[in-house]
Amino acid sequence: MSLLVVGTVGIDVIHTPTGSAHDVLGGSATYFAYVGSFFTDVHLVSVVGEDFPPEYRELLESRRIEMSGVEVVPGGKTFRWRGRYEEDMNRRETLEVHLNVLEGYRPRLREEHRRIPYVFLANSSPVLQLETIEQLDAPELIVADTMDHWIRSEHDELLRLMRRIDGLVLNDQEAQLLADEKNLVKAAHRIQQMGPKFVVLKKGEHGALFYDGDATYVLPAFPTTDVVDPTGAGDSFAGGFMGYLAANRSKITAHALKEAMAYGIVAASFTVEGFSLERLVEVDRAAVEERMERFRQMVRL
Amino acid sequence: MSLLVVGTVGIDVIHTPTGSAHDVLGGSATYFAYVGSFFTDVHLVSVVGEDFPPEYRELLESRRIEMSGVEVVPGGKTFRWRGRYEEDMNRRETLEVHLNVLEGYRPRLREEHRRIPYVFLANSSPVLQLETIEQLDAPELIVADTMDHWIRSEHDELLRLMRRIDGLVLNDQEAQLLADEKNLVKAAHRIQQMGPKFVVLKKGEHGALFYDGDATYVLPAFPTTDVVDPTGAGDSFAGGFMGYLAANRSKITAHALKEAMAYGIVAASFTVEGFSLERLVEVDRAAVEERMERFRQMVRL
Numbered sequence: 097m098s099l100l101v102v103g104t105v106g107i108d109v110i111h112t113p114t115g116s117a118h119d120v121l122g123g124s125a126t127y128f129a130y131v132g133s134f135f136t137d138v139h140l141v142s143v144v145g146e147d148f149p150p151e152y153r154e155l156l157e158s159r160r161i162e163m164s165g166v167e168v169v170p171g172g173k174t175f176r177w178r179g180r181y182e183e184d185m186n187r188r189e190t191l192e193v194h195l196n197v198l199e200g201y202r203p204r205l206r207e208e209h210r211r212i213p214y215v216f217l218a219n220s221s222p223v224l225q226l227e228t229i230e231q232l233d234a235p236e237l238i239v240a241d242t243m244d245h246w247i248r249s250e251h252d253e254l255l256r257l258m259r260r261i262d263g264l265v266l267n268d269q270e271a272q273l274l275a276d277e278k279n280l281v282k283a284a285h286r287i288q289q290m291g292p293k294f295v296v297l298k299k300g301e302h303g304a305l306f307y308d309g310d311a312t313y314v315l316p317a318f319p320t321t322d323v324v325d326p327t328g329a330g331d332s333f334a335g336g337f338m339g340y341l342a343a344n345r346s347k348i349t350a351h352a353l354k355e356a357m358a359y360g361i362v363a364a365s366f367t368v369e370g371f372s373l374e375r376l377v378e379v380d381r382a383a384v385e386e387r388m389e390r391f392r393q394m395v396r397l
Numbered sequence: 398m399s400l401l402v403v404g405t406v407g408i409d410v411i412h413t414p415t416g417s418a419h420d421v422l423g424g425s426a427t428y429f430a431y432v433g434s435f436f437t438d439v440h441l442v443s444v445v446g447e448d449f450p451p452e453y454r455e456l457l458e459s460r461r462i463e464m465s466g467v468e469v470v471p472g473g474k475t476f477r478w479r480g481r482y483e484e485d486m487n488r489r490e491t492l493e494v495h496l497n498v499l500e501g502y503r504p505r506l507r508e509e510h511r512r513i514p515y516v517f518l519a520n521s522s523p524v525l526q527l528e529t530i531e532q533l534d535a536p537e538l539i540v541a542d543t544m545d546h547w548i549r550s551e552h553d554e555l556l557r558l559m560r561r562i563d564g565l566v567l568n569d570q571e572a573q574l575l576a577d578e579k580n581l582v583k584a585a586h587r588i589q590q591m592g593p594k595f596v597v598l599k600k601g602e603h604g605a606l607f608y609d610g611d612a613t614y615v616l617p618a619f620p621t622t623d624v625v626d627p628t629g630a631g632d633s634f635a636g637g638f639m640g641y642l643a644a645n646r647s648k649i650t651a652h653a654l655k656e657a658m659a660y661g662i663v664a665a666s667f668t669v670e671g672f673s674l675e676r677l678v679e680v681d682r683a684a685v686e687e688r689m690e691r692f693r694q695m696v697r698l
Binding site: 183184185278279280281282285299301302303305312313314315316317319320321323354355358391392394395396397 | 602621622655
């Protein structure tokens, strides 16, 4: 099955305790699509400016990523983000954001995109995420990401969104905020009761937690000593998670969702080993499977 | 095989966001011994005052815990600790400590205790931990715990200790401090290079990480919605970890250590479900095995 992702494509400047990367390819939909392309065809819907470097477009097009849905705004500038990670790389600070062409952008799906059954709504306003859902013809699995900003500023719209999606993916602190609950297991349970069939909490270096109203699963992160840049880890997780499900075609059971979560964890473990996509471009499906097998062995009891 | 634990037995006052417990049984060696007794005979070496409640002694003696090594100081008062957990129960504040009979206490092992092969040195001064090691006749496995206080104030003695033990168990923040490294995988690697054959990092609600110079394992915590009081979780972890190894008698391979870690995680998951030992006293080995099986299923990929 094909995979549709609607989200941001951008240009990042990233500072970490060990180095910096300037004007590198970033954006939630970028990481998601790149990882998803290890598993299946990915259709990317986003917007960039005329300044978007052709080599970045070529990098994405060299994979199984179809980019007819990436609007180029004449004379426009691409979304830009600059951030700095602290010594504890679970913490980061946004230093600059320039929405540029994202300002006022509303995703309009082309006819062929509306029929794609597996859909990921990367982090954006719940209003836009809802508008995207309205345009879908036959979704089989809709998963959305969100963040603290929307939990605070568009709470009602987010609650509305949660009743329209199959899965919500969010990080641990966001889950605590949304559920008003510090215990992560309880927080996941509460959020699941707000509407989605399942919830996945991303815990960064501590792995991920899944709850579907019945099963609760927790998996650790794949242990890597080589954390260079955590940017895009969450979106890579989502790309591996949904890529596996879309390619797998099997019934979406709790067990399949756990397997998918493991693929997401493995994908994210590659992403953090380099700035931007630099580590991911060295990776292929075989490398993912090899690390997945090591992960299986690691947690086998 | 039998298990020897040298550490504190005390009386606690505990405040959590949902309630308080007054003058309950506590101490690192208490939790360790109680959990260890699910698996094998445990010999407890510690010190209490004349005020130590007889019902607490009876509770421990009702299990496979041999208490001839628990010195009673005539006219002395038992060690007391009062602490408060924040809304985020990973964080706690010590409100009061009264060392009482612990002040100046030096463990003196009786003849029969010196011959016990599996030894846990619960958190205490590295000087006293080293003195205890000197008294052992034929140790097969020595594991020690430590804390930030000793890392800061008795650093050289701790380094000396690390070259005399098989395993060091410590929590994530302590490991970051000791290794001067934020990445937990790297921190575990560095600490292992300081001497011990293996290192186990306890990550609280995020599980535990193991490193032995070769294999790196990470396991999540058993997900419980019912965190009442985290006191003693780390010592319960150690009790399950060493109890399993002592009872198992098999060669201590990396795989056996991973299994042991899982037992430690399961034991700790019971401890946090009640104040003091109140949840543990409801549990037996069958309940541990039942939850262990659920844990196995949960992480199976």
